[in-house]
Amino acid sequence: xxxxxxxxxxxxxxxxxxxxxxxxxxxxxxxxxxxxxxxxxxxxxxxxxxxxxxxxxxxxxxxxxxxxxxxxxxxxxxxxxxxxxxxxxxxxxxxxxxxxxxxxxxxxxxxxxxxxxxxxxxxxxxxxxxxxxxxxxxxxxxxxxxxxxxxxxxxxxxxxxxxxxxxxxxxxxxxxxxxxxxxxxxxxxxxxxxxxxxxxxxxxxxxxxxxxxxxxxxxxxxxxxxxxxxxxxxxxxxxxxxxxxxxxxxxxxxxxxxxxxxxxxxxxxxxxxxxxxxxxxxxxxxxxxxxxxxxxxxxxxxxxxxxxxx
Numbered sequence: 001x002x003x004x005x006x007x008x009x010x011x012x013x014x015x016x017x018x019x020x021x022x023x024x025x026x027x028x029x030x031x032x033x034x035x036x037x038x039x040x041x042x043x044x045x046x047x048x049x050x051x052x053x054x055x056x057x058x059x060x061x062x063x064x065x066x067x068x069x070x071x072x073x074x075x076x077x078x079x080x081x082x083x084x085x086x087x088x089x090x091x092x093x094x095x096x097x098x099x100x101x102x103x104x105x106x107x108x109x110x111x112x113x114x115x116x117x118x119x120x121x122x123x124x125x126x127x128x129x130x131x132x133x134x135x136x137x138x139x140x141x142x143x144x145x146x147x148x149x150x151x152x153x154x155x156x157x158x159x160x161x162x163x164x165x166x167x168x169x170x171x172x173x174x175x176x177x178x179x180x181x182x183x184x185x186x187x188x189x190x191x192x193x194x195x196x197x198x199x200x201x202x203x204x205x206x207x208x209x210x211x212x213x214x215x216x217x218x219x220x221x222x223x224x225x226x227x228x229x230x231x232x233x234x235x236x237x238x239x240x241x242x243x244x245x246x247x248x249x250x251x252x253x254x255x256x257x258x259x260x261x262x263x264x265x266x267x268x269x270x271x272x273x274x275x276x277x278x279x280x281x282x283x284x285x286x287x288x289x290x291x292x293x294x295x296x297x298x299x300x301x302x303x304x305x306x307x308x309x310x
Contacts, residue, residue, distance in 0.1 A: 034069045042084040060091045067096045071103050074110045090120040097123045115144035119151025139169035150179025158185045165191050170200035181210025196237040208237045212244035220247050236268050243272025263294035274304030
């Protein structure tokens with residue numbers, strides 16, 4: 001009998017111990033839960049990777065509570081933490097806009113990350129602040145503003161972004177070009193064509209990307225005209241852009257360029273033809289280019305044929 005009571009007392013003690021050890025989990029505040037979820041969501045420990053999606057979902061669910069607590073993490077230099085903030089704030093959306101703007105107003109160190117997040121949220125509330133940041137003396141802030149404006153995609157920002165294509169800082173010029181491509185306003189075409197001859201390669205590629213997104217027959221005709229009166233790297237970017245626009249009536253131009261004396265131009269023409277799937281004439285022209293005397297042309301032809309097959 002005595003043994004029975006001892007056994008029952010032991011079970012009771014175990015239960016009490018378990019409850020005491022886990023009592024903290026029952027009294028967790030929202031603040032504790034947000035901090036814990038952020039820790040899991042931004043960890044670099046591979047063991048916790050499977051738990052990250054659930055942690056991010058939890059942070060989004062807490063909405064303004066998460067926003068209040070995570071604003072302090074905007075100072076973090078850790079890229080994983082920054083990416084987590086971008087994901088969470090972007091999913092929370094409008095609720096996060098005004099707190100982020102207030103944070104940016106009192107601490108300029110948060111302006112770059114804040115501007116990017118605001119662009120991801122795509123809130124019109126951020127339009128005027130970002131336009132003001134576009135005129136800041138700090139090139140990091142101007143670049144961030146140019147990038148963010150592309151997310152909001154309001155036509156009011158077209159003229160200021162065109163103006164920034166001549167900014168002294170190449171990052172500002174690059175993000176201005178990318179954002180103009182997202183806005184797809186034909187007003188920017190002439191300046192973007194000029195930007196394809198920029199001294200910085202990233203600006204040239206951004207301008208080409210933007211023009212391909214804007215598209216249209218008028219642009220195609222302008223580029224074809226420019227193609228015949230230019231040389232060097234500018235010519236390459238024109239060929240690249242025309243190829244990306246994928247206008248069927250530009251194919252004869254590329255066929256002709258395959259006979260150009262410059263091996264670089266022949267190679268770029270091969271690259272452009274890789275955008276035209278489902279056309280046996282294109283495939284045959286690229287197969288002939290496999291016998292070109294230039295290894296560069298052969299490589300470009302092979303790459304384009306693989307692209308067409310894929």
